[in-house]
Amino acid sequence: MKNIDSNTHVSGTSVYLDDIPLIGGTLFGAVFSSPVAHGVIRELILDDAMLVPGVVRIFTAADIPGQNEIGGIIKDEPLLADHHVHFCGMPVAFVVAHTREAARAAVKKIRVHIDPLPVITDPRDAQARGELIIPPRTFTQGDIDNAWRQCTHIFDGSADINGQEHLYIETQGAYVIPQENNSLRIYSSTQGPTAVQRAVTSVLGQPMHRFEVIVTRLGGGFGGKEDQANTWAALCALAAWLLKKPVKYALHRMEDMAMTGKRHPYAADFKIGLDNDYKIIAYEVSFFQNAGASADLSPAVMARTLFHCTNSYFVPHVKATAWCCRTNLPPNTAFRGFGGPQGMYVIEAAIAKAAHSLHVDAAVIQKKNLIETGQGFPYGQTAKSEALTCWEKAEALYNPDNLRKVVSTYNKEHKLHKKGIAFMPVCFGISFTNTMMNNARSLVHVYSDGSVCISTGAVEMGQGVNTKILQVAAHTLAIAPERIKLNNTSTYTIANTSPSAASATADLNGKATLMACTAILERLKKVAADGLQVTVEDISLVNEQVLVKGTPSSWNWQQLVTSAFRQRVSLSEHAHYATPEIHFDEAKEKGHPFAYHVYGTAILEVTVDCLRGTYTIDTVQVVHDFGNSMNTDIDRGQIEGGIVQGIGWMTMEEVIYDRDGRLRSNALSTYKVPDIYSVPKTIAIDALQTTHDNLAVFRSKAVGEPPLMYGIGAWFALSNAIRAFQPNADIPFSTPITPEKVLMALYSKTTLETNQQHEETVSHLGIDL
C-alpha cells in the first residue's frame, strides 16, 4: 500500500504549516537573536525597529506573563534571553508586524550591547571546566579493571564526531489563532504536540486545556522538530495571547539553521582489548557530548549513546562513561538515531584501529564478536539476537569474498582510483529509553454510514505512520482502506502524547488503534450474533462481510454498523496502550529498556579518486531485520532514506562553527546534504523475515532510525580505500570524511591521528552571507 498522502503530495495539495489559509488580520513574527555566543546584555535598543512601518510590537522576556522557561527535561532554557545570552542565535526579542517583510526589516534595526563572556565550543573544554548539564553516567559490565590482563592486544585512541543539520525541507514554524474563552489554537510544525502545549502553558502561565495544538503533517522532522518546535509556537502564542490577534512565524532557512540545534557532536576516547582469537574482551570508552547551551533532549540522547556503545557486539567487560557538556552552541537535540550512531561509530573506530594494527580485515573481528541470543548488553537486557543471522545471510547473498577479489584486482590495476569495502552491523533498541514515555492513545469513531475516522498522537512527517495505522484499522475491522480517514493530530482529541520519535510511533499508536478497533469489533460482533441468533464466537468479519462459522451471512459492514447504531451500541473507542515488559533502573543502570532490538548488516563499497580526493559510494547491500514488514513500500523507503542520510552525516555534511560560536555552514550553499548524484548507485535490501513473536505492531519491526547507522560503514570503506593507495595514511577518526580529509590523508606523510579543526572563518566566502 502506498503512503495515503501520495496523491496530495504529488499534486501540491498537501497542506503544511505555511500553506494554512490565513485569517484576516494575521500578524507576522520574526526573531531577533543574539549575535554573540556568550555574554551579558547591557542594552537592547528597539527604537529604530519600532519605527519600521507596519511594526505592531516587539516582545522581550519582560512581556512573558508566565515563566520564561521552555525546557523539557530540565528547566534551563529561557524562551527569550533575559540578562544573559548563551549562544549565537539565542532568541532575544520577537518582532510582530503586519507583514513578513516588515517584521524581518525591523529585526535588522534592533541593536544590542552585550558584554562578552568566554565562549566554549569544545565539549572536552566544557568538561574540564565542570560545565556539565547532568552528572556523568557510567554503564558497566563484567570487571573492566581486571579484564585488561586477559587481553593479548590492546589499542586506544580518540574520535571526533561532528554534528548534523536536520535540513528538513520545510523550516520550523507556528501559526497561533486566538479562540473564545481565552483559548489558543496553535498550528505547529512539531513532532511533539504535547511538548508545544506544555511550553505554551509554561510561558503563558495558563492551564494546558486552553491550548489546542494541531499538526496536519511535517515537511520532514528527523528529530529536529521534537523539542525545537516549542520556541516558535511559544513566541507566536505569547504574541497572540497579548495582542488578541492571529500570529504566524515560518522561519527563513538561515534563521532556522542559525537558531536550532543539531545532531550532537561528540568527542570520545576509547580503549579496546582483544584476545588471541580476536574476541573483544574489554572496551572502555568516554563520551564527551556537545550538548549546547541548555539541556533540550541531551541527557536522553546521551543515554542512548551509552545503550548503543557496543553496537551489535557482545563484550564481556565494558565501562562506558558519558558527560553531557554545556557549550555556547545552540542546544543540540534529537536526530534520527538519537545518540546511538555516535556510540556505534566509536566502537567501530576501535575495531578498525585494532584491525589495521593487527593487519586483519575488520570484518573478521566484527563477525567473531556479534552478540548471540542469551548474551547480555551492558545495560542488563538479554539479547534475542539476529546479528549473526543477518551477517551470514548478507555473506550468502552478496558474496563479499568475491567482492574482495574484485576490489583487490581493481586496486592493482588502477593507480588513480582505489576501492574500499566495509561491513556495518547494526543493533538498535526500540522504545523510548525513558520508560514512562512508552504509551499512546487512539480514538476511533465509526460513523453511522460505516466510514471510520481515527485520531492518534502520531505525527505524520513522511515516515508513513498514518498509512500503517490505517492498515491496522482496515485489517482489524476487515474493511476497505477507503472507508478510513486519519484525522490530524490534536491535543484536544488525544492528550498527553509522547512525541513522534524513537522509531516507536507506529508501534505505540498502531497498538492503541488495534486495541480500539478490537473493542469496537467485539461490540459489533455481539450485535451480529444477536441479530443472526448465533454465538459471538461464531462471528467473524472478512472483506466487509459478516461470516457465521466461516460462511457468509446476509449481513455486511454497513448493515452491521446501522444495526449497532440503532441499538445504541457505542461505535467509538478511545484505547490506551503502554508497552509491556520494559523497565530500567537508573540507579543501577540496569534493566530491560527496549521492547525489542532491530538488527541488520550492510556491506558498502566505495571508490576514491586518489588524484582529487573525491569519491563515490558505489553499493550498499543490506540484510535488514524487518520482523515481518506490514508495508514494504514504506519500509524500503525508510531504509533507503536512512542509509543516504547516514552516509551524508559521515561524508559531506559538515557543521562548521567558528571559535566565536558562529555557524559558518549556515545555508544550503555551505552545508551540503546528498543530492541525487551523490547517492550509492545501488542500494540492495533483503528482508530478514522472522517468525518469532515480538512487541511490534503486527510483528512489523520499527524501521525509522536503525538504517541510518548502515551509513557509518561509508566512513570505514573510504578509510580502507585510502589505505589501498597509501598504507600508512594518517586518517584521524574524525567525521565527516570530506573530500578535504580524504585528500589530506592520501598525501599524509606520518601517522599523527590528530583531529584537525577548521580554522577561524574569515570574510570572503564564495558568496556573501
Add this chain to the structure above:
Amino acid sequence: MLKFILNNEDVGTSLPPGMPLLDFIRYHQQLTGTKTGCNEGDCGACTILAGELQRGKLVYRSFTSCLMPLGNAHGKHIVTIEGINMLPALNPIQQSMVDNAATQCGFCTPGFVMSLAGFCLSTQPPTTENAITAIDGNICRCTGYKSIERAAAGVATLLAQRNQEEPAQFAAEQQILPAYFAGIKERLKRLILFLNGELAPPSGTTPRFMGGGTDLYVQQPEEIQEQPLQFLFNQDILKGITREDNRCVIGAACTVSDLLASPVMQAYFPALGNYISLISSTPIRNMATIAGNFVNASPIGDLTIFFLALEATLELSDGTATRTLPLRQLYKDYKKLDKRPEEYITRCWFELPGASTSFHFEKVSKRTNLDIASVNTAICITMQENLISTVRISAGGVGPIPTLLTDTAAFLEGKAPSGAVIKVACAIAQAEITPISDARGTAVYKRLLLEQLIKAHFITLFPSLKVELLL
C-alpha cells in the same frame, strides 16, 4: 504593468518587478503547491517552469522561483504545480512518483514533479539519464532518491514515441499535461505583440542591472526589491552564441544552459557536458547568465575560471559608449571591478582553440554536483612540436579574485610537459596563490588541491604521462 500567463490564466500585476516570483505565487496568488525551502536556489522545492517563444518555438525551462524576479516572468508562460494538475486524476508524471513510492514527507515533491514536467516539455532525448539531469537541482531529505530515480525512469518512457513533435503539443495530446498547453504558443504570440516593448526602469533613476538573479537574490534579497531595475535577461540583443571567423562571440545574457546547447561550444569543447555538469544545477543553469557570473566577481566563479583560461575579452556599454576589456583585467580586488555602475556587459568573445590547442576544466567541491568549488581551475595549452608554446592556467578559490597563474605559465612555456616539469610548475603556482580557510576548506587543503588539479590537467590532456611520477 507586468503581464504573463500564469498556468491557464492571463495575469497582470503592478507589484514591484523585483519581488521574487515565489512570493508572488504563494502569497499573492495563493498557489501554495510551490514550496519555500532554502531561498537560495539550492533545494528546488520552489521549481516552476517558464515557457517563452524563441525563434518561433515554444521553449520551457525550469527555474527556481525563489531567485527569479517577477520582472523576468514578463511575457512568459509561468507554470506551477497547480498548472499541471489534472485532478481528480493524476497526470502520468505524478502517477509514476506515486507508483514508485517516490514521495515521503511530500514537501520537496512538487518541485521534483515540476522538474520532470520540464523534462517532458524539453527537446532532450527521453532517456533516464536526461530525466535525472532534469531533477539534479532538487533536494530530497527523506527518500535517498532511489525511488525518485525509478520514477524518473518511468517518466522517460512516457516520451518514447515523441519523435519530432513539439513537446508541449505532444504532452497535451498524450494527456501527460493538461490540454491547455496546446494553446499556449498562440497565446504567447498575442501577449508579446500586445506588450511590444520591454520592461523599462522608472525614468530618472540609475537602475541596477538584473540578469538571471541567481547571485543577487542570494546576496541581497530584500534590497533588490526596493531598487529600480533594468532587466537584461530577456533582451534578445544580449543573446546568441555565434562563430565569427576564429572567434566565438557570446551574448552577455546567455545562460549556462545556452552555452551547453551551443553547437559552436560543443564542437570546440568535446568535454563541455562534463564540465557543465559540475556547475550548479539544471534550473540554476537555466537562469544564470555568463555576464552575471563575471560581474558577481566570486573568487570561485566557475564560468569566470573557464573563460579566464580562454583569455576572453568583454565588451561593456554604459548605454551610449562601449569599450572592451580583457576579462583578466576586470578584477581589481575582492569583489572590486573595473566597471562603473552604469556599465553593463553586452558580450564577450574568445579565440576558438586550434588543432594544437587543448582545454580542460577541473573543479572539486565538498559535494561533486550542485556545490560551490573549493578550488576550480582551467587550462588552455598550445603545443608546438612537443613543447608548450603558450599556456594559461586559471585558478579560483585560492585568492581574493579569480586569477591567472602567470608565473607558472611563463615557466611552462617552451618546455615539454614531463613529470618533473609539472612538479616544478606546481611549486611555482604555490607562490602565486593566497588561499584562506573558510567553509569550503582550509588554506592548506586548497594549496594541495590546486596542485592536484594542475596535475589532473596534464594527466587528462597528456595521457602518455606516467602518473606515478606525479603522485
